[in-house]
Amino acid sequence: MDYKNDIGYRKETLKKLLYNIQKSEDLIVKALYEDFKKPEFEAVLTETNYVISELKDTIKNIHKWANRKRVFPSLLNFPSTDYIYKEPYGNVLVIAPWNYPFQLALCPLVSAVAAGNRVVLKPSELTPHTSAIIAKIIEKTFHVNHVEVVEGGVEVSNKLLAQRWDYIFFTGSVAVGKVVAKAAAENLTPITLELGGKNPCIIDETANLKLAAKRIVWGKFINAGQTCIAPDYILIQKNMKVNFISFLIEEIIKAYGKKMDKSPDFARIINTKNWLRLANMIEPEKVVFGGETDANQLYISPTLIEEPALDSPVMKEEIFGPILPILIYETESDIENVVSRYEKPLSFYVFSENKSFAKKLIKTYAFGGGCINDTVVHFSNKRLPFGGVGHSGMGAYHGQLSFDIFSHHKAVVKKANWLDLPMRYAPYKDKLASIKRILDWI
Ligand code: NAD
Secondary structure, rough: OOOOOHHHHHHHHHHHHHHHHHHOOOHHHHHHHHHHHHHHOHHOOOHHHHHHHHHHHHHHHHHHOOOOOOOOHHHHHHOOOEEEEEEEEOOOEEEEOOOOOHHHHHHHHHHHOOOEEEEEOOOOOOOHHHHHHEEEEHHHOOOOOEEEEOOOOHHHHHHHHHHHEEEEEEEHHHHHHHHHHHHHHHHOOOOEEOOOOOOOEOOOOOOOOOOHHHHHHHHHHHHHHOOOOOOEEEEEHHHHEEEEHHHHHHHHHHHHHHOOOHHHOOOOOOHHHHHHHHOOOOHHHEEEEOOOOEEOOOEEEEEEEEEOOOHHHHHHHOOOOOOOOEEEOHHHHHHHHOOOOOOOEEEEEEEOOHHHHHHHHHHHHHOOOOEOOOHHHHOOOOOOOOOOOOHEEOOOOOOHHHHHHHEEEEEEEEEEOOOOOOOOEEEOOOHHHEEEEEEHHO
């Protein structure tokens, strides 16, 4: 079991993992439903299938990604051949959240294994059915000294964080991200933090409102709004608001019916604590649509809130639920006033047919990633880095980048012995002018 050096072995274990996931797909989908009624379509599209596709891509490319890469040498070192070696970090800890509990646990695990690391995964305690099936699949696939799942809550997480790791990959809230960063600092352990934020969605007067409403309703209410890259709030040009709200309502009813609590396509809130947090954000006098809640069902309907005050509960923190505040703007400085109240978000969306307006916003604001005229879909392109900036996270992954973040990139210059230019050696007398000329030239 030489996973550190034997790329063939890594590839075989990943193939086994792919087989075991495909064989258990129904059970995984069932577990996700038991945890918070995640609809089957969403479970397949955003969880099992996503991981399967990442696995296939990794299996196909593992040798290419793992190979040492030859780079153009510096003329100063002539004659030399220069390489980057991808070296596994060693022991990797992956801590996962509950909202996409299969995908966000398995994707980093796959890449950490591909890169040759030993991995310990701690899935979320809030999705016990999914965590249990993950543990079973991993146990069936890997030797325990290669990949291990440790189930448990905060206490277990803290015990793991107290150990020394060579890399920590954390997905979760900003508050816990800080706990992880502090623990990692103790041993100068490198980290990736995939966190959250308040994601703006800006709509100007040139936008295709009907299509915007459809795409926003999908991106916001998938997983009942419990998506780190869901639009958090809308900022719409003042004159468009009334029309846009009517399109939003139309699209919500089209997607979930008039009895939204009966829809098989709408998930539940993860637990009572989060249900209460969300229910308290709903100020009845500001609700223009929805606002229905049921504590027993952990249900909150798709809810639209019209022009909440910026200091109201719904505008204070990341919503992470099916509540969508709609704010208005008249000038670009109104946009600035709202967006810059918050830390740099994980995502940013702009709906506009005005190319220069959209481009200007994309360039003006710092954010992890985003879309023009859509929501959430930037996540699905493996060739795009996925990650936050500032308080929404550090580091990015997906596709080859995931392999690369779990590898130390070791720089090696292989010097030839047939020539040894004398320039750099002391005594330096009279050599400076010639060295300067060479430096100027190269
Ligand atoms: P969380 O931070 O509460 O928990 C994440 C993990 O950390 C869990 O495994 C949990 O057991 C552990 N944990 C919780 N409290 C801890 C503590 N005090 N010390 C050590 N470990 C602790 O996050 P969550 O509620 O599971 O997920 C929701 C948050 O995650 C949202 O803020 C969302 O935006 C963010 N998120 C980000 C991404 C991303 O890719 N950037 C993806 C999903 C979720």
